[in-house]
Amino acid sequence: MNAIALTATSLTLGYDRTEVVHDVSLTIVPGRVTALLGPNGSGKSTVLRSLARLHPITSGDVVITEADNDTPSSTLTAREFARFVTLLSQSRPHPSGLSVREIVTFGRHPHRKRFAGLTEADRSAVDRALTLTGTMAMADRPVDQLSGGELQRVWLATCLAQDTGVLLLDEPTNHLDLRYQAEILDLMRELADDHDIAVGVVLHDLEHAATVADHVVLLEQGRIRSVGTCEDVFTAETLSEVYGLPIATRIDADTGLVRVDALHRRTRRPAASL
Numbered sequence: 433m434n435a436i437a438l439t440a441t442s443l444t445l446g447y448d449r450t451e452v453v454h455d456v457s458l459t460i461v462p463g464r465v466t467a468l469l470g471p472n473g474s475g476k477s478t479v480l481r482s483l484a485r486l487h488p489i490t491s492g493d494v495v496i497t498e499a500d501n502d503t504p505s506s507t508l509t510a511r512e513f514a515r516f517v518t519l520l521s522q523s524r525p526h527p528s529g530l531s532v533r534e535i536v537t538f539g540r541h542p543h544r545k546r547f548a549g550l551t552e553a554d555r556s557a558v559d560r561a562l563t564l565t566g567t568m569a570m571a572d573r574p575v576d577q578l579s580g581g582e583l584q585r586v587w588l589a590t591c592l593a594q595d596t597g598v599l600l601l602d603e604p605t606n607h608l609d610l611r612y613q614a615e616i617l618d619l620m621r622e623l624a625d626d627h628d629i630a631v632g633v634v635l636h637d638l639e640h641a642a643t644v645a646d647h648v649v650l651l652e653q654g655r656i657r658s659v660g661t662c663e664d665v666f667t668a669e670t671l672s673e674v675y676g677l678p679i680a681t682r683i684d685a686d687t688g689l690v691r692v693d694a695l696h697r698r699t700r701r702p703a704a705s706l
Contacts, residue, residue: 473653
């Protein structure tokens with residue numbers, strides 16, 4: 433597949449008659465991880481769902497670009513769109529009675545003819561997705577036996593089997609332990625760096641964003657407050673205003689990454705004498 437970009441221009445989004453996102457523009461670029469950040473209720477998941485055609489757009493456009501050809505996403509059928517863009521959402525069904533491989537095979541739906549069996553291309557895509565997510569060893573296990581972290585990786589493998597140029601993820605590290613968080617972040621970087629995938633991800637943890645993102649979009653009350661690299665956006669003044677509490681930022685001497693420290697009352701209290 434050619435490199436795919438996904439561009440949103442002047443999005444206005446709402447629920448019923450209440451606008452919650454105002455004039456948001458951004459581009460998810462091949463080979464780059466773009467993180468959407470902001471407090472609860474800032475609109476980041478709503479924006480991501482609109483990019484995946486799961487939330488109606490009040491005004492604005494979402495365009496898919498492939499080899500310099502622009503296609504408004506609204507003109508594509510659901511099956512056509514699913515060949516370009518996939519979303520790992522927060523809420524997913526908990527399947528029963530199926531193996532890991534059977535679940536991952538669902539990702540091939542946009543590429544298969546109705547009632548047709550699996551082709552060699554389908555099997556290859558499923559094996560690749562299982563390998564990339566480290567789930568090949570559990571391919572024949574019933575999903576009922578998996579932990580939450582393992583099931584998260586299986587759903588990600590299902591998205592990868594879809595073989596799209598754009599991968600959207602809504603808080604993929606939620607409810608995972610430290611090891612699985614690191615593995616998901618590493619996989620996002622691998623998909624962007626080695627496979628030229630355009631990755632868009634909603635994150636709550638700012639240090640996860642500093643670890644994985646090339647570009648960040650900081651939202652506040654449904655509007656873009658700041659865009660750029662983590663070094664550009666993660667200033668103490670901006671983050672303190674957006675999140676409503678004192679925040680300090682610094683560059684970690686060992687990793688070279690931005691560190692973010694929320695200065696709540698306990699951390700601001702003078703240290704007791706020993």
